[in-house]
Amino acid sequence: MHPQPNVNLRGVSFAFSKLHSGLSFSEASVERFFNDIFTLYPLGPQGELSLVFMERRAHNKLHGEFLKDFRPTDVITFPPDPEENMAGEICVSVDQAWEESVSRNIPFVKELSLYLVHGWLHLVGFDDLEKVERQQMRFEEERCLKHIEKLDAWPDFELAHNES
Secondary structure, rough: OOOOHHHOOOOOEEEEEOOOEEEEHHHHHHHHHHHHHHHHOOOOEEEEEEEEEEEEHHHHHHHHHHHHHOOOOOOEEEEEEEOOOOOEEEEEEHHHHHHHHHHHHOHHHHHHHHHHHHHHHHHHHOOOHHHHHHHHHHHHHHHHHHHHHHHHOOOOOOOOOOOO
């Protein structure tokens, strides 16, 4: 028997899969982050929100298997399934977040948080295939990140590196 997951007032519970060996964080900090994001999108999907933190190779393979595109990407989102009580799944590439944070000279925690926000925005109905949709997605991403900044509600992501 599984313990009852923490369910917030919006009816979302969280399932975490840490598939990147160097990443550490407290699940509570990520739940707090999302609960603060949920206040901006009160009509989002309900059920279990699966968050998967992946290494690049596995993330690229997943991208290829489901989207027929093996190029590196930052976020893969699987849609809600109300019949299965799933709010959706957000799979992020931790390695991609690290590389982007270094190249853009921004904190790793903010880059990885951006990927989670981007995934959630897909789950609440935003898309980024067309130019106008991309502009709206970027606006919403910025809105979320400013909200988190104001609340100082960043997850406590830390990444240990194996130097080769």
